[in-house]
Amino acid sequence: MGLNWDDEGVDVGHIEGCEEVDYGDSEEEDRILSNCESGDREHGLLSDSEDEQSFHCSKSNPNEMIEISVGQEFDNVQHFRRVLESYVIKNGFDLNIIKNEKGRFRVKCSNEGCPWFIYAALVESGTKFRIQKLNNVHECNGVLENKEASYKWIASQFEGTLKNNPKMPVKAMKDELVSNLGIKASMKKMYRAKKRAMDKLNGNYANSYQRLRDYAQILKQSNPNTLVKMKFVSSFDKDRRPALKFQRFMLSFVALKNGFINGCRWFIGLDGYHLKGYFEGVLLSAVALDSNNGIFLIAICICESECADSWKWFLAILSEWLNIEDQSRVTFMTDRQKGILLGLEAYWHGATVRHCARHIFANLRSNHPDIIYRNLFWTTARATTEKEWEDDMKKIKTAKKDTQAVYDYLIKIDKKQWARHAFPDDVKVDHVTNNLTESWNSWLNEYRDKPVLTLMEFIRKKVMKRLYKRHSDARKWIGKLPPTVRRKLNVSRQEGRYVRVLMASEYEFEVMDENNKTFMVNMQNKTCDCGVYQICGIPCKHIIPCIALRHEDAADYVDKKLTVEAYLATYANIIHPLPDQILSPYVKARVGRPKIVRKREPGEEQGKRKTKQKCSSCEQPHKI
Numbered sequence: 001m002g003l004n005w006d007d008e009g010v011d012v013g014h015i016e017g018c019e020e021v022d023y024g025d026s027e028e029e030d031r032i033l034s035n036c037e038s039g040d041r042e043h044g045l046l047s048d049s050e051d052e053q054s055f056h057c058s059k060s061n062p063n064e065m066i067e068i069s070v071g072q073e074f075d076n077v078q079h080f081r082r083v084l085e086s087y088v089i090k091n092g093f094d095l096n097i098i099k100n101e102k103g104r105f106r107v108k109c110s111n112e113g114c115p116w117f118i119y120a121a122l123v124e125s126g127t128k129f130r131i132q133k134l135n136n137v138h139e140c141n142g143v144l145e146n147k148e149a150s151y152k153w154i155a156s157q158f159e160g161t162l163k164n165n166p167k168m169p170v171k172a173m174k175d176e177l178v179s180n181l182g183i184k185a186s187m188k189k190m191y192r193a194k195k196r197a198m199d200k201l202n203g204n205y206a207n208s209y210q211r212l213r214d215y216a217q218i219l220k221q222s223n224p225n226t227l228v229k230m231k232f233v234s235s236f237d238k239d240r241r242p243a244l245k246f247q248r249f250m251l252s253f254v255a256l257k258n259g260f261i262n263g264c265r266w267f268i269g270l271d272g273y274h275l276k277g278y279f280e281g282v283l284l285s286a287v288a289l290d291s292n293n294g295i296f297l298i299a300i301c302i303c304e305s306e307c308a309d310s311w312k313w314f315l316a317i318l319s320e321w322l323n324i325e326d327q328s329r330v331t332f333m334t335d336r337q338k339g340i341l342l343g344l345e346a347y348w349h350g351a352t353v354r355h356c357a358r359h360i361f362a363n364l365r366s367n368h369p370d371i372i373y374r375n376l377f378w379t380t381a382r383a384t385t386e387k388e389w390e391d392d393m394k395k396i397k398t399a400k401k402d403t404q405a406v407y408d409y410l411i412k413i414d415k416k417q418w419a420r421h422a423f424p425d426d427v428k429v430d431h432v433t434n435n436l437t438e439s440w441n442s443w444l445n446e447y448r449d450k451p452v453l454t455l456m457e458f459i460r461k462k463v464m465k466r467l468y469k470r471h472s473d474a475r476k477w478i479g480k481l482p483p484t485v486r487r488k489l490n491v492s493r494q495e496g497r498y499v500r501v502l503m504a505s506e507y508e509f510e511v512m513d514e515n516n517k518t519f520m521v522n523m524q525n526k527t528c529d530c531g532v533y534q535i536c537g538i539p540c541k542h543i544i545p546c547i548a549l550r551h552e553d554a555a556d557y558v559d560k561k562l563t564v565e566a567y568l569a570t571y572a573n574i575i576h577p578l579p580d581q582i583l584s585p586y587v588k589a590r591v592g593r594p595k596i597v598r599k600r601e602p603g604e605e606q607g608k609r610k611t612k613q614k615c616s617s618c619e620q621p622h623k624i
Contacts, residue, residue, distance in 0.1 A: 066090055068118070068136070073128040077102050080120055080129045089149045092182060093138065105129075111140035149183050154193035155200070157181070162197050166449075170194055205278040208451035209246045215453060219251070222576045227252040227299070227321050231313065248310065250317055251456065252299035255467060255573035257322060260298050263570025264288040265561045266324075267429040268298065269333045270315075270340050271437035272306035276449040282306045283448075283455070284314050287440050289429060291566040292482035294470070295440050297463055298322075302452055308339035315343035327351045331427045333434050335359045352424055355417045356434035357381045360410075368406050372399055380410075381432045382420050384531035389421050421531055428537030428559045464575040471571035477564055480555045485562050488538050489554055495541035503549060511542040521546050526557065537562050 066087040074080040084107075088095055094110040108117035119133040158173055170190045177183050177190075185193075199205075216228040228251055235245035260266075265288070273283040284301040299318055303310040324330060328350035334340045336355045344353055361377050376399060380392035397407040415422040420432055447458050474482070481489065502510040507524040519529040519542045526533065532540040537559030539547065547554050560566060615621075 068131060068134065070131050070134050073123070073130045074120075075129070077105060077120075077122075077129050080105065080131075084118070085148055085153065089153065089183060090181065091138075093140065094148060109138065109140060114138055114140040116140075149185060151185075151189045151192040152196060154183075154185060154189065155196040158193065158197050159200065162194065166198065168194075205451045208453040209279070211453055212246065212249055212456075215456070216249075218578055222578050223253055225254050227257075227317070229317055248301060248303040248313060249452070249456075250299065250301040250314060251460075252318075252321060253463075253575050255575050256296075256298055256463070258573050259296060259467075259570040260288050261322065261324075262572070263561075263566045263568070264290055264296055265428050266330045267333065267427050267431070268330065269434055269437040269440075271335060271434060271441065272311075272337070273441045273444065273448065274306075275302075275452075275455070277451060277455075279452075281452075282310070283444070284310065285437060285440055286314075286318055287436055289436060290470075290570045291562045291564070292484045295436050295443075296570060297440070297459075300459065302456075306337065306339060308342050311337070311339035311343040312346060315340075316347045319347045329426060331424065331429070333431060333436070335434055352427075353417060354423070354432075355413070357418050357432040358434070360413065360418055364406065364409060367409075368403075370400070373403075373406055377410075381418055384421050384535060385529070386421055389415070389419055420535060423535055425534040428535070428561055430532075430536045460575065460578075464577065467571050467574055471568060474564060474567050474571065480563055480565075481558060482562070482564055482567050485538060485558060489544075489558065492539055492541045492544050493554070496544035499542060499545055501545045501549060503546075506550075509546045509549075511546070513542070523547075523550065 066083060068083070068087055074083065093114075093116070095107045096110040097107050099106040102122075104119070104121040106117070106119045108114075115135050116138050117133070117135050118131060120129055120131045122128070123130050154177065157177075158168075161173075161176075162168060170187065173194060174185060174187065174190045177185060213230065216230060219226050219228055229249070230246075231248040232244040233247050235243050237243040267289055269285075269287050271285055273285065275281045275283055282303055282305055284303060284306070286298040286300075288296045288298055290296045299314075299321065301310075301314045303314070319327075327348050330348065331352040331354060332340075332344055332348070333354045333356060334344075336359055341353070344351060357378070361374070364373065364377065373396070376392065376396050380389060380396065383389040383392055393407065393410070396410065397403055416424075418432065420430055423430070444455075444459070447455050450458070477483070479486065498514045500512045502512075504510060507522060509521040509523070511519045511521055511528075513519070521528050521543055523543075523546060528534070528540055528542050530540055530542055532538075533543055539554050539557050543557065544554055547557060555563075
């Protein structure tokens with residue numbers, strides 16, 4: 001499966017509209033993703049083309065003025081205009097432009113009677129632009145709301161501030177403009193300035209969607225066989241002409257597919273994450289767990305909404321992409337969203353479906369807010385044996401006079417979908433909540449309001465770096481087990497010191513814990529009556545002393561999907577980096593009729609015509 005879209009043709013070019021962001025790892029991110037445990041121009045001097053090089057002046061010190069004087073030279077007229085614009089704004093007066101040409105420039109103060117004026121022109125060599133005349137004396141009071149301070153100029157002053165604080169209120173920007181630069185501006189102008197600054201920092205939201213096909217093509221060239229699926233729907237543009245409208249974009253890499261198949265437990269968390277950009281939308285995600293309980297991304301999809309149609313589209317492609325023959329070996333964790341359930345039923349035949357216990361409890365609490373049900377519910381959900389579960393359900397049923405409704409609500413839900421003891425024992429994941437997707441969404445929180453291309457690049461670069469880093473770190477580990485698994489095993493060792501073991505045979509044991517409860521252990525079948533070992537794949541406190549009596553290594557009894565070998569297999573592949581630009585770069589259209597005749601070099605003679613021109617009246621040849 002590869003690149004696929006429904007319309008024909010694609011104009012590939014330089015990737016634009018993507019913000020530069022910090023892709024470094026932080027300790028907080030490692031904590032979130034590395035161990036997901038169970039539980040829980042209006043007026044102005046610049047033209048549009050020149051504005052792209054707008055002059056940046058200091059905004060931290062309002063007394064730090066720009067100095068101009070007769071004889072001062074500039075690279076060209078554009079350079080002069082930029083400096084003059086900032087000089088005028090910083091000194092608080094407006095201009096009356098008398099002459100504004102490429103070779104000469106004359107302006108005066110807009111206040112009637114004020115003698116201030118400046119004249120600058122090209123020097124004789126034509127290489128510099130020089131101030132020829134200047135009367136730098138003002139006899140006016142200046143202005144507070146300076147028309148030369150266009151929204152574009154204001155935007156250029158706040159780029160650095162908004163990069164560090166993108167949620168800075170417009171009112172705060174307006175106040176800072178007054179306090180730092182002594183300039184008053186209308187709220188409308190400030191809103192336009194912030195929008196322009198944010199568009200430059202983030203990339204235009206609409207342009208970001210338009211560049212997705214170019215982005216997909218570049219992904220395919222750098223990472224062959226990458227899964228990129230796009231869907232468009234027929235629509236109309238603002239002029240009512242037929243057009244294609246973006247609907248969905250799905251992405252996964254071969255490194256992610258192989259990492260999941262070869263190293264992860266086949267436990268997939270599904271969730272939708274609402275985006276907060278200009279066009280909003282939803283990010284659908286499928287994530288798994290590595291052997292160290294770290295979050296491992298499988299696939300993502302940006303779509304119009306979290307509906308049945310979008311989930312079916314996503315899950316159908318995911319099923320084809322992973323190509324798992326026996327889908328009954330796969331377990332999904334969901335939030336009981338109807339669209340997810342319909343998609344799993346249609347495209348993942350036989351797969352086990354778990355429901356997040358937190359969502360079940362939220363529905364329960366809305367009708368039964370009594371705190372007594374909270375502890376009882378979670379104890380019931382986490383019970384590891386059927387006997388414990390039944391006893392806890394009876395407690396729920398008899399806790400209060402009106403608890404029959406609570407019991408009836410829970411008993412109608414298939415216990416395989418929320419009760420730990422009933423989970424299939426081949427997945428080796430004891431999660432009763434969808435914590436892994438919640439952690440994944442939390443990791444993305446800072447970028448949920450970014451343009452789609454910025455968001456996709458953030459995810460790609462972070463995942464690319466994490467694949468290498470985790471593989472590199474794991475090669476330094478000592479022993480057979482990842483750190484998280486090893487810690488859990490050590491806890492079982494400590495707790496196992498307080499149990500008594502009776503050896504019935506080489507493989508069968510009777511174990512009595514500190515509460516005088518008896519459990520049967522079968523080393524050959526790798527089972528314990530407590531149910532913990534079968535569900536999570538790590539020896540429990542009852543099995544650890546039995547292993548010791550057999551003089552064996554407890555690490556050998558840990559499930560293979562929870563070993564360092566499995567971890568290295570998960571992160572064995574890489575995502576190849578993308579170039580800054582490949583193929584033809586984006587070219588900005590020039591103003592006016594394009595020139596056809598070649599510009600000749602200095603001293604090059606004009607070519608002679610092969611035919612003589614005739615007069616249109618007498619039809620006689622022109623004399624040269």
